Amino acid sequence: MTRDERGPTTPDPAPVTPLSPRRRGARRLLIKLAVAAMGALAPLLVLEAAVRTFAVDPGMFAWTYPGTCIDHSALLGEEFRPLCFGRLADTDFSTNSLGLRGSEVADDGAHRILAIGDSCTWGWGVSQDASYPAVLERLLGQFENTRHYTVINAGVPGYTTYQGLEYFRERGVLLHPKLVIIAFGFNDATLDGEVRERIARERRMLPLLRLDAVVARHSTLYRWMRYQTYRPPVRDPTPRVSVEEYERNLSALVQLVQEAHARAVLVSFVHGNSAYGEAEAAVANRFGIPLVLYHGPHLDIVHPTAAGYQILAGALMMRLIEEEYL
Numbered sequence: 001m002t003r004d005e006r007g008p009t010t011p012d013p014a015p016v017t018p019l020s021p022r023r024r025g026a027r028r029l030l031i032k033l034a035v036a037a038m039g040a041l042a043p044l045l046v047l048e049a050a051v052r053t054f055a056v057d058p059g060m061f062a063w064t065y066p067g068t069c070i071d072h073s074a075l076l077g078e079e080f081r082p083l084c085f086g087r088l089a090d091t092d093f094s095t096n097s098l099g100l101r102g103s104e105v106a107d108d109g110a111h112r113i114l115a116i117g118d119s120c121t122w123g124w125g126v127s128q129d130a131s132y133p134a135v136l137e138r139l140l141g142q143f144e145n146t147r148h149y150t151v152i153n154a155g156v157p158g159y160t161t162y163q164g165l166e167y168f169r170e171r172g173v174l175l176h177p178k179l180v181i182i183a184f185g186f187n188d189a190t191l192d193g194e195v196r197e198r199i200a201r202e203r204r205m206l207p208l209l210r211l212d213a214v215v216a217r218h219s220t221l222y223r224w225m226r227y228q229t230y231r232p233p234v235r236d237p238t239p240r241v242s243v244e245e246y247e248r249n250l251s252a253l254v255q256l257v258q259e260a261h262a263r264a265v266l267v268s269f270v271h272g273n274s275a276y277g278e279a280e281a282a283v284a285n286r287f288g289i290p291l292v293l294y295h296g297p298h299l300d301i302v303h304p305t306a307a308g309y310q311i312l313a314g315a316l317m318m319r320l321i322e323e324e325y326l
Contacts, residue, residue, distance in 0.1 A: 066217045069095060072209045075170060076163045077199040079156065088157070089125045098171075101128060101153045105175065110150040113140075114172055116164050117183035120269050121155025123309070125299045130306040131155075133181075135313035143317070145326060152177070160188045160195050160241045161249035168253055173260050179325060180257045181316070185270030185280065186302050188246045193236035247279040254287050263325055266291045267316070269302070290319050 069086035073079040123131025137151035271277040284291035296308035
């Protein structure tokens with residue numbers, strides 16, 4: 001019988017090359033490491049499930065932890081994540097694509113008013129529609145004028161004039177506002193170390209800080225452990241921004257606004273006998289710009305109530321009309 005009559009032949013199997021001793025050793029090591037990792041990970045997964053099942057309160061001591069929509073920022077220290085729904089000061093809120101509280105900023109030819117400041121501008125403890133920028137926009141919508149106005153709420157809790165100046169220089173000016181309302185003071189005077197140095201220090205640690213925030217968002221156990229081991233930093237008696245630097249920052253901010261062919265208005269929540277209030281009044285006099293003082297009810301020693309924001313928005317509206325800014 002010929003080869004063709006026997007049918008197709010099965011090729012001989014390829015020879016198996018044995019692993020070298022070095023590769024066999026590396027393979028065994030990888031297996032051992034994988035087993036060890038699984039052994040270490042299993043108890044953590046059990047603990048994670050337990051703290052979630054029994055609803056253990058993990059505690060909160062960092063702005064950037066879950067629910068706040070706040071991330072670390074190389075430029076500003078902290079900033080809100082864009083397009084995020086969160087809860088802060090027992091209040092639900094959302095951010096637009098710019099990371100600002102409120103709806104999207106439309107490119108519809110409206111005259112833009114940019115409100116920059118801290119939690120008093122953001123609207124601490126009140127609903128999104130009750131912040132003074134939101135109330136002012138509604139009042140302007142009722143004003144007998146052919147112009148359409150959009151008031152952009154660029155307030156961020158914890159911000160100082162240093163962050164306000166950096167924000168406007170890098171981002172706010174790109175919104176091309178016709179009017180900029182500036183309101184800072186309480187955080188500048190807070191005694192817990194210079195904000196410029198703190199941001200520079202955190203910028204060097206940014207990868208670690210962001211990793212901490214990411215893990216904290218996904219692990220209740222990690223947050224609980226961080227809370228249990230947290231020790232507040234040693235109190236620094238230095239203000240975040242000195243009175244002198246506060247005045248320089250405000251002056252530089254007003255100058256940038258005017259160079260952008262916009263008008264500036266100052267709002268003071270720290271007037272009275274405060275050295276910061278006096279510095280703000282000095283800047284207003286130097287540049288010949290309006291200064292609106294807040295006189296109204298407070299939720300605490302710092303933040304206006306919803307009714308107080310109505311009062312402030314009305315006072316701003318009247319002052320803008322008097323100054324022929326509208």
